[in-house]
Amino acid sequence: QVHLVESGGGLVQPGGSLRLSCAASGSIFSMYNMGWYRQAPGKEREMVASISTVGFTWYLDSAKGRFTISRDNGLNTVYLQMNSLEPEDTAVYYCHVLGRIYWGQGTQVTVSS
Numbered sequence: 001q002v003h004l005v006e007s008g009g010g011l012v013q014p015g016g017s018l019r020l021s022c023a024a025s026g027s028i029f030s031m032y033n034m035g036w037y038r039q040a041p042g043k044e045r046e047m048v049a050s051i052s053t054v055g056f057t058w059y060l061d062s063a064k065g066r067f068t069i070s071r072d073n074g075l076n077t078v079y080l081q082m083n084s085l086e087p088e089d090t091a092v093y094y095c096h097v098l099g100r101i102y103w104g105q106g107t108q109v110t111v112s113s
Helices: none
Strands: 003-007 010-012 018-025 034-039 046-051 057-059 067-072 077-082 091-097 107-111
Touching: 003 091, 018 034, 018 091, 018 107, 034 067, 034 077, 046 067, 046 077, 057 067
Parallel strands: 010 107
Antiparallel strands: 003 018, 018 077, 034 046, 034 091, 046 057, 067 077, 091 107
């Protein structure tokens, strides 16, 4: 059993930055590959970034060069640093244990002037 809690969302102007955090509890965090997903209104949920247990990363093309995923196994936390935010990044962002059923409750990111 893994419990995930996201935080760090909010309202930001275009070009701004946010840092999302996902705190995990209930199991051995370092054993899991982790991902950040997002879902915008009327759209399907999509994976934005992922990080493996040993730190290999993957990014959605539109996130490359702007977003950075990282993890701190000592704190059982995965992060998503988002820079140069665009209105198209507006969505609810979720963290997820890849290959498992565990999802967080989501955190809203709104990019608007």
